[in-house]
Amino acid sequence: MDEFLEYLRSLDVNKQMRMLFMLEASIYLCEDYDYDTNFGTYPDHQNLGFDKQLRTPFYKHYSRFLFSIPEDVFNKPDEKAKNDWKNLKEDLLKELNLSEEIFGYQYQLFIIGLKLKAKRLCSKKEFSLKSNLSVSKITQLEDYCFLAKISDIYMYVKKGLGREFKLDFSPKVSAKKN
Numbered sequence: 001m002d003e004f005l006e007y008l009r010s011l012d013v014n015k016q017m018r019m020l021f022m023l024e025a026s027i028y029l030c031e032d033y034d035y036d037t038n039f040g041t042y043p044d045h046q047n048l049g050f051d052k053q054l055r056t057p058f059y060k061h062y063s064r065f066l067f068s069i070p071e072d073v074f075n076k077p078d079e080k081a082k083n084d085w086k087n088l089k090e091d092l093l094k095e096l097n098l099s100e101e102i103f104g105y106q107y108q109l110f111i112i113g114l115k116l117k118a119k120r121l122c123s124k125k126e127f128s129l130k131s132n133l134s135v136s137k138i139t140q141l142e143d144y145c146f147l148a149k150i151s152d153i154y155m156y157v158k159k160g161l162g163r164e165f166k167l168d169f170s171p172k173v174s175a176k177k178n
Helices: 002-010 013-028 046-055 057-068 079-096 100-119 124-131 135-143 150-160
Strands: none
Touching: 002 079, 013 079, 013 100, 079 100, 100 135, 100 150, 124 135, 124 150, 135 150
C-alpha cells in the first residue's frame, strides 16, 4: 500500500483520479458486459494492449495494487468487498486530498469514456480520420472523459460512430400523488 500511495502521489491529479476510477470500475463494473474494464486493451488491439500494460508504469502499479489487496475485495464483488473498497477509497481520497463528491461526479463521466471506448471498433488512427478528432483527443475522451468538451463528445459520437447525439435537459415528469 505504501509503494502504491507513493506512486499515486507522484502523479498529477488527473492521473490520480483515473487510477482510482479504474479501481472503482473494477469492483462495480466487473460483471457488466456493456463495459470493458480491461483498461490496457482495445477491442481490436488485444496484444498491443497487453504489451502496454507490461511496459507502462501506470498500468503496472494499477495491476500490482489490484492484485495485492485481499482477494475478496475485487475477485468477489459482494457487499463486503464493496464496503472494503469504500473504506479503502475514502482513505485514499483523504490521503491524496481529493473530494469524495467531485470523485463521484467525475467517475460518472469516466464511465461515459468507457462506453465510448467500447463502441470504437477500429484503431485510433482510423477513428481519427472518421471523426476529425486527433488521436490525442480520442485518448483524452476515452481515458479522461471528465476533462472533455461536449463538442468533442459530439464529434466522437456523430462523426466517428455515426450515431445521433442529443443532450436532454428537460425536467423529469413525476407521477402525481393522489
